[in-house]
Amino acid sequence: MTTPANADLHCHSIFSDGTLTPEDVAARASGHGVDLWALTDHDGVGGQQRALQAAREHGMHYLTGVEVSITYADTTVHIVGLGFDPANPDLVAGLDATRGGRDGRAREVANRLERLTGITGVYAGALRYAGNKEAIARPHFARFLVDQGVCKSTQDAFIKYLGDGQPAFVPHRWARLSDAVTWITAAGGIAIVAHPARYRFNATQEAALFTDFKDCGGQGVEVVTGSHTAAEAVRYAATARRYGLLASRGSDFHGPGESRTDVGTLPPLPADLRPVWTALAERIQ
C-alpha cells in the first residue's frame, strides 16, 4: 500500500478487555478514516480472522496484532506484536500459557473485592463481562463494580481497588521479555514496546528495558498512543531516535466511553521517525 493516511495499530475487542466485537471496532475505525488497522487483543489471537475479514469489508488494510503481557524488573510491561503469522505454533502456545495465568489471578482479585466491599458473587459477576473467559482482566471487574453501584466509573474502580498497588491488585508473573519478543519475531512480526510512559521506571530501569528489548530482537516503540500526553509523545520520539527504533501509533481503544482516545483519532507521528509499517510492507493484508 502507499503511505497510510491514518494508521491505528493498537485496539481491543471482546476477545480480551474491549467492549465491542472485532466487526464493530472495524466499522468505527473505518468511520474515523482509518486505512491501516490492527486489532491487538491482550495475550491472544482469537479475534484475528474476524478482524481481517471485517477490515476487508471496509476496504482497510490490515496487520495482524497482539498485546503480550510480560513482567520486566517486577513490573508489568506490554509488548505489541504486529504482522506475525497468527498460526505460528510457538506463538500460539506462548499466548495460551500467558492467558492460562489469568483465571487463578482473577479468583484472588474476586476474593479480595468481596472482603473489601462486602458484595458477593464477584468472580461470576466479572466473568459475565468477559466475552472471552480465558482473557478475564481487571476492566471486567471494574465494569462489574460500576454496574453494582460500588464505583462511579471504571477509572474510579482502578483508583480505589484495582490499580497497581491498590488493595485488590494481585501481583502476577507474566511472560518473559525475551520470550514474548521471540514469539513475535519468529512468527515473522515486529515487537514494539507499548505505551512506555505508563510504566513507573526510573531512567536507569527504562534504559535497561530498551537495551534488553533491542538485544532480544525488539524493533519498535509506541510514540503516539492514547496513553501518552503530547509531551510524552515528544519524549518517546527521542527514545525512538536514540535507540534506532521504528515508531508506532495506536489509540489503545477499548470501547466507547472507556478510553481516553477513540479509534482513528490520533495526531500523526513526528515526520522524521520511521513508521513501523514501512518495515512491514509484505505483511500488510
Ligand code: AMP
Ligand atoms: P490486566 O491485564 O488484567 O492486568 O488489566 C490491564 C488492563 O486494565 C489494561 O490493558 C487496561 O485496559 C486497563 N487498565 C490498566 N490500568 C488502568 C487504569 N488506571 N484505569 C483504567 N484502565 C486501566
Ligand code: MN
Ligand atoms: Mn486493556
Ligand code: MN
Ligand atoms: Mn497495554
Ligand code: MN
Ligand atoms: Mn492495549
